[in-house]
Every structure is written in C-alpha cells, then in structure tokens.
Amino acid sequence: MIKCFDKMKNTLKSIKRLIDRSSKTLLTSHIRLDGDALGSELALYYALKDLGKDPAIINDSPIPRVYKFLVREVPVREVKTAEASPPEPALESASGGEGADAGGGAVLSSSGKDKGFDLVISVDTPVKDRLGKVARLFSDPTPVINIDHHPPQADGGNFGTVNWVDTGKCSTGEMVYDLLRSAGWKITPRIAEALYVAIVTDTNRFTNPNTTSKTLRAAAHLIDCGADPTEIGNHLYKANTYGQLQLAARATETMKFFGGKRIATIWLTREMMKEARTPSIDTQDFPDIPASVEGVSVGVLLRELGEPNKVKVSLRSRDGVDVNRVAQKFGGGGHKGAAGCELQGTIEEVQGVVVKEIEKALEEGP
Amino acid sequence: MIKCFDKMKNTLKSIKRLIDRSSKTLLTSHIRLDGDALGSELALYYALKDLGKDPAIINDSPIPRVYKFLVREVPVREVKTAEASPPEPALESASGGEGADAGGGAVLSSSGKDKGFDLVISVDTPVKDRLGKVARLFSDPTPVINIDHHPPQADGGNFGTVNWVDTGKCSTGEMVYDLLRSAGWKITPRIAEALYVAIVTDTNRFTNPNTTSKTLRAAAHLIDCGADPTEIGNHLYKANTYGQLQLAARATETMKFFGGKRIATIWLTREMMKEARTPSIDTQDFPDIPASVEGVSVGVLLRELGEPNKVKVSLRSRDGVDVNRVAQKFGGGGHKGAAGCELQGTIEEVQGVVVKEIEKALEEGP
Incomplete structure (x- = not known):
C-alpha cells in the first residue's frame, strides 16, 4: 500500500515536472467525447492557463449539446479532415455516453505533427487509436502524459511517456482533481465546474461502482470552489428536447x-x-x-x-x-x-x- | 450568525435532553411517506435502539415499494382504521414524491392516545394535520420534537414542544445527521444507509437548491459509515416496473x-x-x-x-x-x-x- 502510494506520488511528480517544463500543451481525449473527457480537458486547460502556459484543446469529435455550457469561453477545436475517420472500435464510456458521431466540418490540420506542441496530455483514453485523428497531430519525440481510469486494453495501452492509469477511480475527473490538489494549483470556479461535470456524469450521478467517500468529498470541495450542483444539474439533466x-x-x-x-x-x-x-x-x-x-x-x-x-x-x-x-x-x-x-x-x-x-x-x- | 448558531445548539441540547429522559418514543412522519420521511424515522429508530430505548415507528401511510429494502429488520407500523382519512391538503415533498396513497389495511389502534408513549418525534412534517391519523395517537401532555426543513405553513406549524425547523437544509435527513453528530451517537451502517436515502432522494440526487458542500460531505461520511451508493442507487433508480x-x-x-x-x-x-x-x-x-x-x-x-x-x-x-x-x-x-x-x-x-x-x-x- 505504501509502495503503491509512493509510486503514485512519483507519477504525479513526473507529471508536474513535464507540465512545468512545457509551454505549449496539446490537451485531448477520446472520440465521441463525454462529460469526463471534456471536463477533465477543460480543468487542465484552465489550470495551465493560470500557470501562464499556452494550452490548446483539440479533439476528434464535436462537443455534445448538453456540455456546450461548459465551453463558453474556451476555443475547443475539432480536427476535421476531408479523409474518412479510421474505423472506430465502438467502445463505450463508463457513463454510458457515446458522445457525438465524428466527422464533417472544417479542416484544422491535415498534415499535423508540426503544430509545435511540446507536450501532449491525453485524458480518459485507454488506447492511442481512440484519440482518432488527433493522434496524427503529434509525433514520437513529443512527451505524452496519459491520465485515465479505464481498464487496460489488450494492446496499445500505456501509450504515454508517463502513464497514470488508475482503474479504481470513478472518473478521470477525480484523478485530475487529485493532480491539481497535489500540485497545489488553485481550483478556480470554472475548474471546479468542469471537474464536477466530469465526476457527476462518469459516476452516473454518484452511483456507479468506484464511487467512494473520496469522490463525494472531492465533489463537496468543488462546490466550495464554485461549482453549483443545481445549475449543473439543470444543464445536464433538464436539457432534454x-x-x-x-x-x-x-x-x-x-x-x-x-x-x-x-x-x-x-x-x-x-x-x-x-x-x-x-x-x-x-x-x-x-x-x-x-x-x-x-x-x-x-x-x-x-x-x-x-x-x-x-x-x-x-x-x-x-x-x-x-x-x-x-x-x-x-x-x-x-x-x-x-x-x-x-x-x-x-x-x-x-x-x-x-x-x-x-x-x-x-x-x-x- | 453566532446568535443563530447558539440558538441551534440550544435546540439540539433540548432535543437530546428530551430523548435522554424518554424510554418509549413514537417516531412518525407525514402522510404519503417519501424517502426523507422514512429514512429520517429509521435513522432515529436505530439510534434510539442503540441507546437502549424502546422506539416505535407508526405512520399513516404504507411504505412505498422502492423504499421497502430499507425496512428489512424494522417493524414499521401503519395506522389504519375503518374510518376514512381526513381530507388531505395534497401537499408535495421537495423530492417530488407523493408517497403512497393512504388508507386500507388492519387497525393498529382506533382509540389511540393511551399507547404509553412518553415522547413523540415528528420528522419532515410542517403541520400536525399532515401526520394523518397518527396525530390521534398522542395527546397534549406528551412532549413532541418537531424536526423539519419545510417552509413554515400559514397555521398549524411549530406544533412541537421543541421545534427545530431549518428551511435552509436540503432534507430532514441532513438535520438528523447533524443531530446524531452533535449528540455523539454512533452512525451504524443501517443508520448511514437510511440517512443516505433520505438525503439523496430529497435533494433529487444532489441537485435541488439547498444542496451544499456540507450535504455532500455528510453523504461522504455516511459512505464511510457503511452506506453503499451503488446499492442504494440500484434500489432507488433501477427498480422501475x-x-x-x-x-x-x-x-x-x-x-x-x-x-x-x-x-x-x-x-x-x-x-x-x-x-x-x-x-x-x-x-x-x-x-x-x-x-x-x-x-x-x-x-x-x-x-x-x-x-x-x-x-x-x-x-x-x-x-x-x-x-x-x-x-x-x-x-x-x-x-x-x-x-x-x-x-x-x-x-x-x-x-x-x-x-x-x-x-x-x-x-x-x-
């Protein structure tokens, strides 16, 4: 147990070191975005901004309607090329969301690899393939931080330079919360809102297995930091057409x-x-x-x-x-x-x- | 603020004193029981049992199907008489539940008033009328503790000997939690489960206004004390017919x-x-x-x-x-x-x- 804790502490230190050294970070997540993917990306985006960095969020898929309220101020971009998407393994997220169907739209980059990113952070994604077309935007020398709570895949998992994979966690959002806390970075109201959405959606409203008292304490702290559970509930659960x-x-x-x-x-x-x-x-x-x-x-x-x-x-x-x-x-x-x-x-x-x-x-x- | 806090502290002291002195307590709540009513009653029932008291739960209404898992071990009784129920004001609970329709069944007591209760605790009920037929089971000299979070009614409110009414609370369950904590009574797994159900249902799954970080911290502590959010979620939200x-x-x-x-x-x-x-x-x-x-x-x-x-x-x-x-x-x-x-x-x-x-x-x- 102590060994395990030490290992995590070292992983978190490595992650923090890579972030400290970087200036232009690509934040991304899996195709068919869900609340955990988007919330975790956004929380890191704001945290990096607050550290004076220049992060960018680029995903393969568009933002699902119910999560659009989260990205009022952030230019979340979408890679879209004239080419067809690679065949999708049709995986599903823990929250049950499939996210949006990919494809269509304007080209952000068809060549990729030369965007000048000096760090990639992938959240909530068990294999690199699941990043979709974004995987083509960075090449091997660029360090990759892989933060995820999904069970390991047969192959293609642990694709990061640093891999922080904790299947005991209810959501990647809870892991990002732990990272921010351990790094001592401030949880601003918009970070709190993004992480609350990540956690509440991926736990299926605090009921999925892996929902622990730590999860609810994190949610409580996020409320103290500015997340509004009633407003978030209205956006997520009272927005049916x-x-x-x-x-x-x-x-x-x-x-x-x-x-x-x-x-x-x-x-x-x-x-x-x-x-x-x-x-x-x-x-x-x-x-x-x-x-x-x-x-x-x-x-x-x-x-x-x-x-x-x-x-x-x-x-x-x-x-x-x-x-x-x-x-x-x-x-x-x-x-x-x-x-x-x-x-x-x-x-x-x-x-x-x-x-x-x-x-x-x-x-x-x- | 300090004054307000002092007032609450005194109220909690009075409640504890009345409970300490009593031996046979009637626990009850409003007609058309909901999760907050039943969960709060049950938590108090177990707490009083653990103190060596002889409590009884008697309600006007039957236990709604989805909450039956809570009362595996407890004889929750229902007052049923041949008489018709008094006209019901058709009030609704915060959680949106109406509880069960009242009426029918065996007679527990038609005379009432002489059941030998030396204390009544009413939970989640803004006016005595809303106790339905149970109101006839006790007479004036019996002290009544009234614990509730509903907004005050035009008349008939504050019907207790001690009234602890806090409309800022998300649920009566959270108030009972506060009482148990302030009294130093142990929160056993079955108390934790009952209070978790009270809180999660009356906050509409942690989204209603008045859901605060304190609410989520209470829920977290209840998980530590033995409430299982996944199992409770299955009982409450995956039990449709x-x-x-x-x-x-x-x-x-x-x-x-x-x-x-x-x-x-x-x-x-x-x-x-x-x-x-x-x-x-x-x-x-x-x-x-x-x-x-x-x-x-x-x-x-x-x-x-x-x-x-x-x-x-x-x-x-x-x-x-x-x-x-x-x-x-x-x-x-x-x-x-x-x-x-x-x-x-x-x-x-x-x-x-x-x-x-x-x-x-x-x-x-x-």
Whole structure:
C-alpha cells in the first residue's frame, strides 16, 4: 500500500515536472467525447492557463449539446479532415455516453505533427487509436502524459511517456482533481465546474461502482470552489428536447425481455430517429431505460446506423455482469458495466445474436 | 450568525435532553411517506435502539415499494382504521414524491392516545394535520420534537414542544445527521444507509437548491459509515416496473407546451393507469418528465383521481418560479420548486385553469 502510494506520488511528480517544463500543451481525449473527457480537458486547460502556459484543446469529435455550457469561453477545436475517420472500435464510456458521431466540418490540420506542441496530455483514453485523428497531430519525440481510469486494453495501452492509469477511480475527473490538489494549483470556479461535470456524469450521478467517500468529498470541495450542483444539474439533466423525449417514449414501447427477464432490450430504427428529428447523440442515455427495470441485469439498446444492415449495440449491466466481455466478442468493448459494439444484420437478427451471448455470460456468472 | 448558531445548539441540547429522559418514543412522519420521511424515522429508530430505548415507528401511510429494502429488520407500523382519512391538503415533498396513497389495511389502534408513549418525534412534517391519523395517537401532555426543513405553513406549524425547523437544509435527513453528530451517537451502517436515502432522494440526487458542500460531505461520511451508493442507487433508480415505464412513455406522448414553451404538461387518465396496471405511487417521478425539457420553467403532471372529475396536479419548477404559491391558490401547497393540489373538473378543464395561473406567476417573475 505504501509502495503503491509512493509510486503514485512519483507519477504525479513526473507529471508536474513535464507540465512545468512545457509551454505549449496539446490537451485531448477520446472520440465521441463525454462529460469526463471534456471536463477533465477543460480543468487542465484552465489550470495551465493560470500557470501562464499556452494550452490548446483539440479533439476528434464535436462537443455534445448538453456540455456546450461548459465551453463558453474556451476555443475547443475539432480536427476535421476531408479523409474518412479510421474505423472506430465502438467502445463505450463508463457513463454510458457515446458522445457525438465524428466527422464533417472544417479542416484544422491535415498534415499535423508540426503544430509545435511540446507536450501532449491525453485524458480518459485507454488506447492511442481512440484519440482518432488527433493522434496524427503529434509525433514520437513529443512527451505524452496519459491520465485515465479505464481498464487496460489488450494492446496499445500505456501509450504515454508517463502513464497514470488508475482503474479504481470513478472518473478521470477525480484523478485530475487529485493532480491539481497535489500540485497545489488553485481550483478556480470554472475548474471546479468542469471537474464536477466530469465526476457527476462518469459516476452516473454518484452511483456507479468506484464511487467512494473520496469522490463525494472531492465533489463537496468543488462546490466550495464554485461549482453549483443545481445549475449543473439543470444543464445536464433538464436539457432534454421534445424530440428526444418522444423518441425515448417510442423506444420504451419496443421493450422486450429475455433470459428469464434478466435481459431487457429496446430499439431505435432509422425511421424512428428520422421521425423524431433527433440526432443519435441525444440517445446516449437510452440504454439506461431497459437497465432501469427491477430485476434486469443487462439492458440493451439496439440502434440502426446510417449504413444499411448495421446496428449499434449499447450494453449496460449491474450485479457484476461483465458486458465488456460480451462486446469484445463482437469487436467492441468498454467497461465492465457499460460497453458497446457494432454488428451487421437487421435489428432483429442482431438482437438475437447479442441476447444469446448475454445469456451465456449470465449463465457463467460474474 | 453566532446568535443563530447558539440558538441551534440550544435546540439540539433540548432535543437530546428530551430523548435522554424518554424510554418509549413514537417516531412518525407525514402522510404519503417519501424517502426523507422514512429514512429520517429509521435513522432515529436505530439510534434510539442503540441507546437502549424502546422506539416505535407508526405512520399513516404504507411504505412505498422502492423504499421497502430499507425496512428489512424494522417493524414499521401503519395506522389504519375503518374510518376514512381526513381530507388531505395534497401537499408535495421537495423530492417530488407523493408517497403512497393512504388508507386500507388492519387497525393498529382506533382509540389511540393511551399507547404509553412518553415522547413523540415528528420528522419532515410542517403541520400536525399532515401526520394523518397518527396525530390521534398522542395527546397534549406528551412532549413532541418537531424536526423539519419545510417552509413554515400559514397555521398549524411549530406544533412541537421543541421545534427545530431549518428551511435552509436540503432534507430532514441532513438535520438528523447533524443531530446524531452533535449528540455523539454512533452512525451504524443501517443508520448511514437510511440517512443516505433520505438525503439523496430529497435533494433529487444532489441537485435541488439547498444542496451544499456540507450535504455532500455528510453523504461522504455516511459512505464511510457503511452506506453503499451503488446499492442504494440500484434500489432507488433501477427498480422501475415494466408497467411504470410503459405508462411514462404514454404520458410523455401527451406532452403539450404553453406560455411560450415555458410550461410543459403531461397527463395520466384513469384509463391509462388501468391499462398499465400501475399504482399511482409509481408515477411519483413523472412530473420530472415535462420539467426536464430544455427551456421549460414549470413542468406539470395532471392525473385523474379515483373520484370522477377530480384531478391531482403536480408542479415542478426551476429558475426560481414559486409553484407553491400557484398550488396554494387551489388549496394545495408544498415547496417553492415542487408543489401539488387537487382540482375539480375534467383533465382538460383543470389543465386550462392551472396553466392560466402558472402563466400569471411567470409574468410576475420569481
């Protein structure tokens, strides 16, 4: 335990040293941004600004609508090229968010690598590939700080010069909070707000496993530093659109049960999405609907993608069922409690295949 | 400020003295129990048991389904008589819960008053009337401790021998937590769980106004004392029934907007309730659906009651709009942000009348 603590202390020291030495830092995170990714980036952006540095946030994906209130003052940029995005592994975040669909928009840099960044900080991203096109903006000699709480990936993990990966943490936001505290950097109101959003979203409102008393104490301190839990709650949880709610209602009406009622599925057809005029980003919390039924261990959202016969599957579990393993069987992944994958087939075919695999996982037990 | 603090210290001392002297305490709370009422009662029950006392919890209303996990070991009793309940003022709790509909069941005591209680502790209840039939179980000489965070009522408030009413607190649970801490009584795991439920439900998951850093620090300490936020979250927020979700979907489809889209209404007809085979208690969070729409200041749920042409109206607001004032105009009440009332008329007539009154309130401003 003491050894572990010492190791972390040394890691934090190395991170602080790299930041102290740098002047132009690239802050980035995974494709399909979520609250933890964006909140952690923003907190570091403000902290570096306050230290007199010149940081820039560049992501592969746009900022989801509900998080736009966070970036009132910050130019968060998005890499967009004429090229297609690399194939995405369709991983899912712990909070259940898929973030926005990537692609489209203006070119920020198509050549990359020569932007003059002397440090890269990647947050909330388990493999470099998940940075999407941003990964092309920096080359090997540039030091990379990798701060993340996701479980290690089979390969491509620990891609940083310094890797601070703590799977025991509820969110990357809590880690950034710890970093700021240990470095003695001031937590200003805007840093507090960004970190509160990171923590509250990735813990699914302080309920996901890994939510500890330390998490709530960090949140309490962030309130003291200026985060307003009521205002943040209004932005995050009272910002539904009419179309989104109607679509949720229609999706709820497709609910079916399998595996002795331990599996519940809902689905969204392209037709339904079109009718409700609702972008897929606004369906990010829909997997929580089947997962919220009493007695259900795995909730499933099946969503038809733009490409014909391709279905995005989002899985949510409790009772220790590992849906990451299920998703990985179909080339996807994520967390134990929240994972995703994409499959070829009609929505009913995909439902059949996925349910079968979940039934196996339930039989095997946690 | 110091004066205020001294006053509270004296109040807490008086409360502790009354408890120390008593041996048989009646713990009770308002009709239509919610999480704050039940959690606060239970915490006190366990604390008094641990002190060697002989407490009893008796309420007018049954325990709502989602809270039943809390009372595994405790005989929470319910006063039920053949008589009808007194007319209910249809007040609403801060959390938006209505609790269960009262009535029915076995008689615990029809005579009352002679149960031998030497102390009554009422929690979360602004007027004695709101205790329902339990108010008849004790007579004037019995000392009453009144612990509450609701705004004072026009009359009938401060009905205790000692009144500890703090409208600045997010929940009665947080007050009971403060009492236990100030008295130096041990917070056991079951006390921690009960108080966590009280706080998390009455703050609407740490987002309602009055949620402070102290609230989150109390929650953190309760986790240290044995409350499990993930398990509690599963019980409270992942315990929907199929019928409940289908009913929510159908209610969502009735959504209408008024007052420049600042008011959103949904409704539930008797027919819809019957078809979904869902008790009214399971619709307690439905007013949050219209209130969750971006830009909406007041969300309204209209629900047909058993009695023909009688409609229960539940109001939720933000942006400082005082729906308590609106509800009071129709003989109801509650909090500034969550209130309710009952009106005669068809569901459409009631919608018209209530919307008109809300529009006036919006024009007047907060």
